[in-house]
Amino acid sequence: MKLFHSLDLKLKSCLIALFGSAFLAFGLYHVHSFSGVTEGGVLGMTLLLDHWFHISPSVSGFIMNLACYAMGWKLLGRQFIAYSILSSASFSLSYRICEQFPPLWPQLADMPLAASLLGAVFVGVGAGLCVRIGGAPGGDDALAMSLSHVTHIKIQWIYLLSDFAVLVLSLSYIPLNRMVYSILTVLLSGQIIGFVQTAGTHPVENMET
Template sequence: MVSKKKIKLDRRKIALCMIGSSIMAFGLYNVHSLSGVTEGGILGMTLLLNYWLDLSPAITGFIMNAACYLVGWKLLGWSFILYSTIAGFTFSASYAVFEQFPRLWPGLADMPLTAAIVGALFIGIGAGLCVRAGGAPSGDDALAMSICRVTKSDIRIPYLASDLLVLALSLSYLDLKRIAVSLLTVVLSGQLIGFVQNARVPQAEG
């Protein structure tokens, strides 16, 4: 049972969640949705639904994230859920804003390998900032942590399972080459998330 004691949010962490989720939305709109390079988990599912049903990731991302947070809120703690909600809302709002402008690098549509690397940078850095702040930019994190809490399994297992499932479904609209580079961006972004989360920040003296 989650404690109902008052939660005090840190302004610096709120800023990190907002900056990180905005970076992710920027990358998803300007790189992933244009180039055919997808992501695993909820991010990849928003692109899948965008392709087949023409549903905006701004809407589907918010709905799926909210559902995952609802499932996990009792196990993950209030501060995690609150920071995650801030990140999720900012992602959807930012994507909705970016949709009002033309994409910056239309040539990436013909450079899937480059798009995979560039996309991984945006997703990895953006998500890493949110995780560093103690929140989750996507409901994948909340769901994976909930599964681990219940099953006592390694957290990498539900993460990998969701990524592989979405990539497999994405075969319905992407060829094997695109799926291969998508797998590359999933691996690279995962490494970047860990690096940003654990990076040491020099403390000012005096």
């Protein structure tokens, strides 16, 4: 409890971070991992580097996520890191639990449009809840929050620009007909994240009181 008070963490916000990251993990496992719909951001960049330069995602992902969180710590403070650690831990544990069970909707592998729409909801709501209380379940979210803080550009547009840039580069090895669904996913998920973050008069304050 002393740690909670020293970092000014709120129990309600911690519970929201736990739920949001678990919701995100559930969607990524049951939708994205079986549908063939790829991602932008850090995940998409790790796949790109692995394809062209044979750099393991375990290495590139660790370095890029660490850099994004370090930026967030510098710009957004200790409370950001505390909520982000909680969100990341919940995401990893939840994803690990999901892996113990078969996918709920294996038919999504043959339904890319439905997968892209459903996947956007899981990513948008899950990540959006974490961002709303000031935490980041992944490096992408930490980067978007940091850039939005510095530039004062709405976070959904930061997500869109960063994800779109990676997806365009990914066209160098992914067919366009598959990439269309990924673009749709990042377009929708970014907008949902922005909506969830800003819904209400005082987004963060309302969640923490």
